[in-house]
Amino acid sequence: MSVPSDISDPARVREGVDRIEWAAREMPVLGLIRERFAKEQPLKGVRMAACLHVTTETANLALALRDGGAELRLCASNPLSTQDDVAAALAEEYGISVFARRGEDNETYYQHIHQALDHSPQVTMDDGADLVATIHQERRDLLPGVVGGMEETTTGVIRLRAMARDGALGYPIVAVNESDTKHLFDNRFGTGQSTVDGIVRATNVLLAGKTFVVAGYGWCGRGLASRARGLGAHVVVTEVDPVRALEAVMEGFAVMPMAEAATIGDFFVTVTGDCHVINGAVLETMKDGAIMANSGHFDNEIDLEALEGMSEGKRRVRDHVDEYRMGDGRTLFLLGEGRLVNLAAAEGHPASVMDMSFANQALGTEWLVANESTLDNQVHELPDSIDEEIARLKLQAMGIGIDTLTEEQRLYLSSWQAGT
Numbered sequence: 001m002s003v004p005s006d007i008s009d010p011a012r013v014r015e016g017v018d019r020i021e022w023a024a025r026e027m028p029v030l031g032l033i034r035e036r037f038a039k040e041q042p043l044k045g046v047r048m049a050a051c052l053h054v055t056t057e058t059a060n061l062a063l064a065l066r067d068g069g070a071e072l073r074l075c076a077s078n079p080l081s082t083q084d085d086v087a088a089a090l091a092e093e094y095g096i097s098v099f100a101r102r103g104e105d106n107e108t109y110y111q112h113i114h115q116a117l118d119h120s121p122q123v124t125m126d127d128g129a130d131l132v133a134t135i136h137q138e139r140r141d142l143l144p145g146v147v148g149g150m151e152e153t154t155t156g157v158i159r160l161r162a163m164a165r166d167g168a169l170g171y172p173i174v175a176v177n178e179s180d181t182k183h184l185f186d187n188r189f190g191t192g193q194s195t196v197d198g199i200v201r202a203t204n205v206l207l208a209g210k211t212f213v214v215a216g217y218g219w220c221g222r223g224l225a226s227r228a229r230g231l232g233a234h235v236v237v238t239e240v241d242p243v244r245a246l247e248a249v250m251e252g253f254a255v256m257p258m259a260e261a262a263t264i265g266d267f268f269v270t271v272t273g274d275c276h277v278i279n280g281a282v283l284e285t286m287k288d289g290a291i292m293a294n295s296g297h298f299d300n301e302i303d304l305e306a307l308e309g310m311s312e313g314k315r316r317v318r319d320h321v322d323e324y325r326m327g328d329g330r331t332l333f334l335l336g337e338g339r340l341v342n343l344a345a346a347e348g349h350p351a352s353v354m355d356m357s358f359a360n361q362a363l364g365t366e367w368l369v370a371n372e373s374t375l376d377n378q379v380h381e382l383p384d385s386i387d388e389e390i391a392r393l394k395l396q397a398m399g400i401g402i403d404t405l406t407e408e409q410r411l412y413l414s415s416w417q418a419g420t
Contacts, residue, residue: 016089192223
């Protein structure tokens with residue numbers, strides 16, 4: 001199929017199709033939504049631009065949107081997250097325009113965003129808010145035609161809420177990340193497993209017995225800390241939020257300022273959504289051989305400029321592992337160039353958990369299109385009914401049944417008269 005695209009290797013179509021189909025086996029909820037979309041066409045004629053990690057799981061979302069009638073263009077949300085075989089399959093086999101190449105430079109990254117926007121989308125779908133930011137900063141001519149957008153990540157929601165507070169947001173956004181069937185599972189179980197997977201693949205270093213510092217105890221940090229402890233690591237949590245820090249303490253983790261953790265950590269992983277969590281002062285006190293990785297959306301959680309400036313030499317010692325030789329003789333290691341280690345050095349979240357996240361994206365897009373006339377230019381959350389439907393379908397696919405309220409119980413919960 002001939003569609004506008006920019007991909008690395010069109011010859012990898014078969015490999016991509018096989019892996020997309022493999023992921024689909026673990027995505028039954030999205031599969032059911034795709035079947036309904038194909039019959040009902042709720043997105044018929046809707047032009048969409050999506051800036052997402054181009055993976056096997058994303059491919060299944062793209063196919064559901066396509067089958068629902070959407071005219072979709074897809075670009076990468078991270079230069080190192082694209083799976084080139086998947087991009088080839090989408091463009092060459094499934095007829096979806098893809099602008100993504102693994103390892104693309106910054107100029108190409110933004111060129112691809114503009115190409116995804118060139119068909120004047122009515123709906124945007126973001127993983128980090130780069131599409132929204134580009135429209136508002138460089139393509140404001142497109143704003144009148146956009147009815148709304150979707151945002152997948154904590155980092156993106158932070159950016160978009162800031163835009164809304166400043167009165168700068170030009171169209172309504174649905175914060176898919178805030179749905180329970182997204183952040184409770186994707187952020188916690190997905191990020192936890194896939195981050196450890198990326199670290200182990202990149203280093204082949206045993207985690208058991210090591211001191212593993214997790215910067216940030218949001219849902220991603222909770223999952224990562226749990227997985228690292230499960231592999232025998234001594235987990236230290238650093239936080240700025242006293243409630244989250246207290247929760248980490250109650251969960252049995254050591255909690256301390258980053259300045260203290262810097263001197264004892266073997267592994268450091270940032271999952272905060274903020275910048276320079278590991279800064280020059282922290283880098284100065286890390287012990288020889290410390291390994292750093294990031295699993296937040298952007299590559300600024302570790303101060304890479306400070307790291308480059310403090311080092312006397314840099315070399316690639318393994319795939320996805322860069323060695324920095326410091327002036328005082330220490331050696332520090334950075335994984336995945338400071339980008340999302342679970343996608344730079346591994347394959348990202350397992351398909352089973354992305355099944356729920358992308359079900360939210362698909363149903364959220366349907367809800368947005370149906371309700372756009374009632375939404376103001378703010379960040380909105382999806383109705384609880386969508387969360388409940390996704391969870392119900394997931395349990396059904398897993399062969400798990402749950403109880404239902406009796407009429408007596410429903411009446412009791414909706415009344416106030418009954419007491420002790």
